[in-house]
Amino acid sequence: MSSIQLKGVEKWFGTAQVIKGVDLDIEEGEFIIFVGPSGCGKSTLLRMIAGLEETSRGQILIGDRDATAEPPNKRGLAMVFQSYALYPHMSVRENVGFPLKSAGLPQPDIDAKVDEAARVLKLDAYMDRRPKDLSGGQRQRVAIGRSIVRDPTAFLFDEPLSNLDAALRVEMRYEIAKLHQTLKSTMIYVTHDQVEAMTLADRIVVLEFGTIAQVGTPRELYERPANLFVAQFIGSPRMNVFPANAAPDVTAPQGAVSLGVRPEHISVVPAGTGVLNGTVDLLEYLGADTFVIMSCGEAGQITVRVNGSTDLKPGDTADLQFASDAVHAFDTKGVSLYKD
Template structure:
C-alpha cells in the first residue's frame, strides 16, 4: 500500500496535448475515482500511472520513489481492465494463481494467497470452474482476485463494470466497496458513471479536456461545485442552469450571469407565486421519486424532483420557488461565486 503523487504531468501524442499539467496527491489507502466525459483523459491518466503510457513531462511518485521512467512491472501496481482477460482453458484457481506461478513462488505460498483471495471475494465455490461457466460478475471477481494475490501497492481499475448489466453493476459496486474496506489498499478507479463515483469514492477527480476541473468528496462536489462544468456533470438529474435574469425576487452576487438549482431544491407553487413560471411538459414516475419536466420560456427546460405523487398533468401552468441559500451563482467564465 502506498501513496501516489502526480507533479505537473503531461501527455502529448505528437502535437496534441491530452493531459495538461495535472497535479494530484492520493493518500495511502484512499479510494479515488476519475470521472469525466469521453475524451477527457481519465483512462490516459490512469495508464500513465500504471506505466502503460509514457509520461511526456512531469513526475509520478509512488511512495517516496520517482516511478516516472519505471516500466509497469517495476511499479508494484495491479490493474483491472474492462475486459476480464481470463485464460479460458484454466480453472478459476489457475487463473487467480497464474501471476504467482509465473513469478516462481513455491506452490504452498501460491495456494495460500489464492485461497485468501477466494475467501475475500467469495469465490470458494467456483475455484474449479472455467471462465465460460461463470457470470460476468463472477469473472470480474476472478480478475480482481488475480490482482489481489500480487499484494500490490495500489489497485488501478479501468471501467471494470461497464460490461455488466444493471443488476450486476449494483452487486459489483457493493463487492468493490467491501473489498476496499477489507484490504484498506490505495485504489484509483476510472468510470464515466457518476453513480459509481458518488457511491464508491473517498474523493472524486473530475476531468475536463485533460485538466482537473475539481477534486473533492462526493458531498463537496455535489453541494459546492467549483464551476458550471462540475455542477452539471455531477448529479442525476443534472443541475438546472438558467440565466440570472430569468429569476425574480432573488438577491444574487454582483456579476452573476447564470444560476444553478438542483431538481430537489425546487418547489412547485401556484403560478406567479415563485421566482419563475413554467408549463408542465412531462411527468416521469419512478416510484420513490417523480421528475416533473417543465418549459420555462427564456429559462429553457427545468426538471423538478418530488417524492410524492403529483396531480399535475401536461399543460398545467405552475410557479417554481427555490430558497436563495440553495442557489448556485456563476460568473461569465462559469466559475462559482458562492
C-alpha cells in the same frame, strides 16, 4: 500500500496534448475516482500511472520513489481492465494463481494466497469452474482476485463494470466497496458513471479536456461545485442552469450571469407564490420520484424532482420556488460565485 503523487504530468501524442499539467496527491489507502466525459483523458492518466503510457513531462511518485521512467512490472501496481482477460482453459483457482506461478513462488505459498483471495471475494464455491461457467460479475471478481494475490502497492481499475448489466453493476459496486474496506489499499478507479463515483469514492477527480476541473469528496462536489462543468456533470438529473435575470426575485451575488438549482431543491407551488412560472411539458415517472419537466419562459426548460404520486399533468401551469440556500451563481466564465 503507498501514496501516489503526480507533479505537472503531461501527455502528448505527436502535436496533440491530452493531459495538460496535472498535479494530484493520492493518500495511502485512499479510494480515488477519475470521472469525466469521453475523451477527457481519464483512462490515459490511469495508464500513465500504471506505466502503460509514457509520461511526456512531469513526475509520478509512488511512495518516496520516482517511478516516472519505471516499466509497469517495477511499479508494484495491479490493474483491473474492462475486459476480464481470463484464460478460458484454466480453472478459477489457476487463473487467480497464475501471476504467482509465473513469478516462481512455491506452490504452498500460491495456495495460501489464492485461498485468501477467494475468501475475501466469496469465490470459494467456484474455484474449480472454468470462466465460461461464471456470470459476468463472477468473472470480474476472478480478475480482481488475480490482482489481490500480488499484494500490490495500489489497485488501478479501468471502467471494470462497464460490461455488466444494471443489476450486476449494483452488486459489484457493493463488492468493490467492501473490498476497499477489507484491504484498506490505495485504489484509483476510472469511470464515466457518476453513480459509481459518488457511491465508491473517498474523493473524486473531475477531468475536463485533460485538466482537473475539481477534486473533492462526493459531497463537496455536489454541494460546492467549482464551475458550471462540475455543477452539471455531478448530479442526476443534472443541475438546472438559466440566466440570472430570468429570476429577478432571486438574490444573486454581484457578477452573476447564470444561476443553477438542482431538481431536488425546487418545489412546485401555487401560481403567484414562486419565483418562476412554468407549464408542465412532460412527466417521467420513476416510482418513488417523478421528474417534472417544465417550460419557464426566459429560464428555458426546468426539471423538478417531486414525489412519485404527484397529480401534475402535461399542460398544467404552476410556480416554482427554490430552496434559499441551494441556489448556485456563476460568472461569465462559468466560475462559481459562492455566497457565504
